[in-house]
Amino acid sequence: MRFTPRSELMVRISKLQQAMSDAGFDGIVIAQNADLFYFAGTVRQSNLYVPASGVPVLMVRKSLDRAREESNLGEIVPLSNLKEMPNVLASYGYRNLGVLGFEMDVLPVALFMRYQKILPSARLADASELIKRVKMxxxxxxxxxxxxxxxxxxxxxxxxxxxxxxxxxxxxxxxxxxxxxxxxxxxxxxxxxxxxxxxxxxxxxxxxxxxxxxxxxxxxxxxxxxxxxxxxxxxxxxxxxxxxxxxxxxxxxxxxxxxxxxxxxxxxxxxxxxxxxxxxxxxxxxxxxxxxxxxxxxxxxxxxxxxxxxxxxxxxxxxxxxxxxxxxxxxxxxxxxxxxxxxxxxxxxxxxxxxxxxxxxxxxxxxxxxxxxxxxxxxxxxxxxxxxxxxx
Amino acid sequence: MRFTPRSELMVRISKLQQAMSDAGFDGIVIAQNADLFYFAGTVRQSNLYVPASGVPVLMVRKSLDRAREESNLGEIVPLSNLKEMPNVLASYGYRNLGVLGFEMDVLPVALFMRYQKILPSARLADASELIKRVKMxxxxxxxxxxxxxxxxxxxxxxxxxxxxxxxxxxxxxxxxxxxxxxxxxxxxxxxxxxxxxxxxxxxxxxxxxxxxxxxxxxxxxxxxxxxxxxxxxxxxxxxxxxxxxxxxxxxxxxxxxxxxxxxxxxxxxxxxxxxxxxxxxxxxxxxxxxxxxxxxxxxxxxxxxxxxxxxxxxxxxxxxxxxxxxxxxxxxxxxxxxxxxxxxxxxxxxxxxxxxxxxxxxxxxxxxxxxxxxxxxxxxxxxxxxxxxxxx
Known part of the structure; x- marks a missing residue:
């Protein structure tokens, strides 16, 4: 199996972070398979939080072992329930989520509403254009x-x-x-x-x-x-x-x-x-x-x-x-x-x-x-x- | 090619209409391929409006000819732009859209927001459970x-x-x-x-x-x-x-x-x-x-x-x-x-x-x-x- 090299992932993340700063996003949550493969190198059931500055955190529902084997990101942690996301992020010091981007072009409404409920203090915004621009x-x-x-x-x-x-x-x-x-x-x-x-x-x-x-x-x-x-x-x-x-x-x-x-x-x-x-x-x-x-x-x-x-x-x-x-x-x-x-x-x-x-x-x-x-x-x-x- | 018979489509629509009445929906807009195939018998780029009572209307962006050939529904009309939907529906007497259901379990947020904008007077609600119950x-x-x-x-x-x-x-x-x-x-x-x-x-x-x-x-x-x-x-x-x-x-x-x-x-x-x-x-x-x-x-x-x-x-x-x-x-x-x-x-x-x-x-x-x-x-x-x- 060919795993995406760490240097490659880091360049992609840093391009996204640059785009986020320019566009006024404080962070982005990535959940779709294709984008997970691009930014994390793995498609395991997970959410990748990318802050405008700082280290990205891959929160994995399953399988944590495989995510750690496949992804060359540094911070890969378990997330048994989506509700735990704010706590996991807080443990990395990500407490004020501010303007938080999502893949609104692909994320189903019902799932998006769960994120809204779980992250009441964040201002959820559409990050799909940023993601598409980085990937292109x-x-x-x-x-x-x-x-x-x-x-x-x-x-x-x-x-x-x-x-x-x-x-x-x-x-x-x-x-x-x-x-x-x-x-x-x-x-x-x-x-x-x-x-x-x-x-x-x-x-x-x-x-x-x-x-x-x-x-x-x-x-x-x-x-x-x-x-x-x-x-x-x-x-x-x-x-x-x-x-x-x-x-x-x-x-x-x-x-x-x-x-x-x-x-x-x-x-x-x-x-x-x-x-x-x-x-x-x-x-x-x-x-x-x-x-x-x-x-x-x-x-x-x-x-x-x-x-x-x-x-x-x-x-x-x-x-x-x-x-x-x-x-x-x-x-x-x-x-x-x-x-x-x-x-x-x-x-x-x-x-x-x-x-x-x-x-x-x-x-x-x-x-x-x-x-x-x-x-x-x-x-x-x-x-x-x-x-x-x-x-x- | 085998086309879904009209009698079959009518039974499915009427089951959905019964479920809508029970659940307090005034209508449902169906846009996802699998559901379109089930309720309209065609997967052409289209929106199927199903009122709680009355005839369903299949509004087709493309291809109208193929939709008419494939679907045994009675009302199949062009819809060149999503914005025209309220006018098309009004022409059938569907003016007060009330509680309008959408497939929120599959519809992407960005597309859903377009519907919200186009249909400001409707109260958009999640119809996915109704649809899944009928199809099961x-x-x-x-x-x-x-x-x-x-x-x-x-x-x-x-x-x-x-x-x-x-x-x-x-x-x-x-x-x-x-x-x-x-x-x-x-x-x-x-x-x-x-x-x-x-x-x-x-x-x-x-x-x-x-x-x-x-x-x-x-x-x-x-x-x-x-x-x-x-x-x-x-x-x-x-x-x-x-x-x-x-x-x-x-x-x-x-x-x-x-x-x-x-x-x-x-x-x-x-x-x-x-x-x-x-x-x-x-x-x-x-x-x-x-x-x-x-x-x-x-x-x-x-x-x-x-x-x-x-x-x-x-x-x-x-x-x-x-x-x-x-x-x-x-x-x-x-x-x-x-x-x-x-x-x-x-x-x-x-x-x-x-x-x-x-x-x-x-x-x-x-x-x-x-x-x-x-x-x-x-x-x-x-x-x-x-x-x-x-x-x-």
């Missing part, structure tokens, strides 16, 4: 993990050739690729932060690529049933139509998001032209996405290129298109930043984003997705793999 | 779906024999079984209601069965990495040790939960004796679990049997044991009722529960889990399969 800039350690994940992902994308043939169902191909990915360490669960966002494995073909999504995704597929209408379905893959593998590989806690377009035979010119436009958007963003540029301006640039190619109505969806072209990715698939209309945040070196220009038509979709690191001179590709349409 | 009693339609899911599950459990051999890793065996289940229609995602609850595929062997869980589960496994420490790991399965397949098969939106204990060779007498005790607990509960009996009394009965066999310290976990022996299952893996200490609800005919007496030792665990329907004369097994330890 990745360290060298994180980027290294994502590069390792990407190497495994390349195997999955290359092995499509072994299985893809006329008449195979989407789900049969998906199942075989899932097995491969599990054999190479895929954790089998993709974390998403958004309410109601849940993620399946996307092998999608022909008109199924035009299915509207119940999630915030440009393509979706039909899925296997109406209760989870996304991902691979029962459709048999045919010749001369696009087949997309859109796959968030999750290894050692980190996800890399990647899409390639495959085809047995040939695609109509309309689709190859749209694919070229998707590549143009990617190449343009790779140059223009440098520190300081606003996310919304990059989105506008992508929309402009799509419009100039007369493909605006097909960009990022056909009916119910989504209004972004890229999104942060890391421990969760839907991290910050988002390359979207009203997203005013400027890029910073070390941000990691999946950029996914896609064009959707009633009979299918084409496009590409890669995960990139923002560098001083533009984007560095993490998910290196053949970038053309992959013909069989 | 299954209809014949639902039980039929679960029986179909169980038939597919039996294939998975029987095919373990084809793959389980000395030296195979947990993850290799899990991956192969996952592929089989996907080929037979497993939707690949298990919904859980609880905050931070997330579910992986459990093939666990020997001492990995004693790993403390970060979830509310009696067994857990190590998983593949510290970010998601549950489910199959890299351990090589050995002879003369227990191997558990604990598998929630999700088909057509419904989950059946089931566990069997396998072994290549022989198990020590301590474990076979514990297994017999697990079977005793199951058999006793099968007789005693009739309508009217309190969940907590059934849990106490299970604990008594474990204690009488001198196995109290190993029941439902070794370190960090969980304090229940069964849980409701349906669209979500963690539904009501729960056979637990303080769970005062009496059984009703039609409730569906997974009952999972398990005994955990440092060197492994044994036990059984089946999904049952509460009938007038006791429990009916949904997940029929060989109930002994399965030796290879």
């Amino acid at each position: 800039v990745k360290s060298a350690y994180e980027i290294n993990l994502m590069k390792e994940a990407a190497k495994i992902n390349q195997v999955i994308f290359s092995r499509v050739r072994d299985y893809l043939r006329e008449g195979i169902t989407e789900i049969e191909l998906a199942g075989k690729l899932e097995l491969l990915s599990r054999q190479m360490g895929n954790q089998g669960y993709i974390r998403m932060r958004g309410f109601n966002q849940e993620m399946a494995f996307y092998v999608i073909s022909g008109p199924n690529l035009a299915e509207p999504s119940y999630l915030d995704t440009p393509i979706s597929g039909t899925g296997l049933n109406v209760s989870l209408p996304q991902g691979a379905g029962y459709r048999k893959i045919q010749v001369n139509e696009p087949v997309m593998l859109d796959y968030g590989g999750a290894f050692d806690g980190y996800i890399v998001d990647q899409t390639r377009t495959y085809c047995i035979g040939r695609l109509p010119e309309k689709m190859t032209r749209a694919y070229e436009t998707a590549i143009s958007i990617q190449e343009e963003l790779k140059q223009k996405a440098v520190p300081g540029v606003l996310c919304k301006d990059l989105y506008a640039l992508a929309v402009d290129i799509a419009n100039q190619a007369d493909l605006g109505n097909h960009f990022m969806g056909y009916s119910d298109a989504v209004h972004f072209v890229g999104h942060g990715v890391g421990i969760e698939l839907d991290e910050w930043p988002v390359l979207a209309k009203r997203f005013n945040i400027p890029l910073e070196e070390g941000m990691v984003m999946a950029i996914e220009p896609k064009f959707v038509f009633p009979e299918g979709a084409v496009g590409i997705e890669n995960t990139f690191v923002v560098r001083n001179n533009g984007l560095e590709t993490i998910t290196e793999f053949d970038e053309g349409i992959i013909y069989l | 009693v299954k209809s014949a339609y639902e039980i039929n779906l679960m029986k179909e899911a169980a038939k597919i599950n039996q294939v998975i459990f029987s095919r373990v024999r084809d793959y389980l051999r000395e030296g195979i890793t947990e993850i290799e065996l899990a991956g192969k079984l996952e592929l089989l289940s996907r080929q037979m229609g497993n939707q690949g995602y298990i919904r859980m209601r609880g905050f931070n609850q997330e579910m992986a595929f459990y093939v666990i062997s020997g001492p990995n069965l004693a790993e403390p869980s970060y979830l509310d589960t009696p067994i857990s496994g190590t998983g593949l990495n510290v970010s998601l420490p549950q489910g199959a790991g890299y351990r090589k399965i050995q002879v003369n040790e227990p191997v558990m397949l604990d598998y929630g098969g999700a088909f057509d939106g419904y989950i059946v939960d089931q566990t069997r204990t396998y072994c290549i060779g022989r198990l020590p007498e301590k474990m076979t004796r514990a297994y017999e005790t697990a079977i005793s607990i199951q058999e006793e509960l099968k007789q005693k679990a009739v309508p009217g009996v309190l969940c907590k009394d059934l849990y106490a009965l299970a604990v008594d049997i474990a204690n009488q066999a001198d196995l109290g310290n190993h029941f439902m976990g070794y370190s960090d044991a969980v304090h229940f022996v069964g849980h409701g299952v349906g669209i979500e893996l963690d539904e009501w009722p729960v056979l637990a200490k303080r769970f005062n609800i009496p059984l009703e005919e039609g409730m569906v529960m997974a009952i999972e007496p398990k005994f955990v030792f440092p060197e492994g665990a044994v036990g059984i889990e089946n999904t049952f329907v509460v009938r007038n004369n006791g429990l009916e097994t949904i997940t029929e399969f060989d109930e002994g330890i399965i030796y290879l």
Whole structure:
């Protein structure tokens, strides 16, 4: 098992503390799995208190032993009942909790009301933006993990050739690729932060690529049933139509998001032209996405290129298109930043984003997705793999 | 695709309306995927308003076409922006919203605050208990779906024999079984209601069965990495040790939960004796679990049997044991009722529960889990399969 190094945790905590001081928070309580993994290196049932200054305290309901083994934080103590939290914090001298932040974007109301009751003297506030801002800039350690994940992902994308043939169902191909990915360490669960966002494995073909999504995704597929209408379905893959593998590989806690377009035979010119436009958007963003540029301006640039190619109505969806072209990715698939209309945040070196220009038509979709690191001179590709349409 | 029949939806809505009247709610807004699937038959981005009396209105952000195709409710209308909700409801005559229920057990605080802002005249209240109570009693339609899911599950459990051999890793065996289940229609995602609850595929062997869980589960496994420490790991399965397949098969939106204990060779007498005790607990509960009996009394009965066999310290976990022996299952893996200490609800005919007496030792665990329907004369097994330890 690979444990997050202490130095790494300390840098993350100190970035959060800096953000807290700037924003007027006296402390933050972290309780969600993805954020616990990021700030404490463990997802055991626990609450991590991070003061604006001073040492963080990880209060563990269960399992204390495992939390101590997995986390490289210094102060890891038992918390048999949430009610004990004020006493535990007081024992560390944290008595005046002041403005106390919570992950209000993910914390259920009922649980939040328990915190309100237990901490009557604190002024509870929303710390989710602070947390998302800290997490969106990745360290060298994180980027290294994502590069390792990407190497495994390349195997999955290359092995499509072994299985893809006329008449195979989407789900049969998906199942075989899932097995491969599990054999190479895929954790089998993709974390998403958004309410109601849940993620399946996307092998999608022909008109199924035009299915509207119940999630915030440009393509979706039909899925296997109406209760989870996304991902691979029962459709048999045919010749001369696009087949997309859109796959968030999750290894050692980190996800890399990647899409390639495959085809047995040939695609109509309309689709190859749209694919070229998707590549143009990617190449343009790779140059223009440098520190300081606003996310919304990059989105506008992508929309402009799509419009100039007369493909605006097909960009990022056909009916119910989504209004972004890229999104942060890391421990969760839907991290910050988002390359979207009203997203005013400027890029910073070390941000990691999946950029996914896609064009959707009633009979299918084409496009590409890669995960990139923002560098001083533009984007560095993490998910290196053949970038053309992959013909069989 | 199988769509929930209109008659089925209407019965569910009317049960909820009855509960609302009894509890003094004037209406409920449903927004979470699992509840939307249950009450509207679709999981499209939407809000379902259910008045205490009158017709429910499904307000859809996207995709309206798909919601109309999938849902057999009568009133399905667009809702481009959440702010429009009061106007849409007013157009149906729902002007005085009064006490308005929300799924406060799952709804994130930030989203809830948006509802508060949009609906200033309503008194927002927690409707989650009402919803859980309605969902916990299954209809014949639902039980039929679960029986179909169980038939597919039996294939998975029987095919373990084809793959389980000395030296195979947990993850290799899990991956192969996952592929089989996907080929037979497993939707690949298990919904859980609880905050931070997330579910992986459990093939666990020997001492990995004693790993403390970060979830509310009696067994857990190590998983593949510290970010998601549950489910199959890299351990090589050995002879003369227990191997558990604990598998929630999700088909057509419904989950059946089931566990069997396998072994290549022989198990020590301590474990076979514990297994017999697990079977005793199951058999006793099968007789005693009739309508009217309190969940907590059934849990106490299970604990008594474990204690009488001198196995109290190993029941439902070794370190960090969980304090229940069964849980409701349906669209979500963690539904009501729960056979637990303080769970005062009496059984009703039609409730569906997974009952999972398990005994955990440092060197492994044994036990059984089946999904049952509460009938007038006791429990009916949904997940029929060989109930002994399965030796290879």
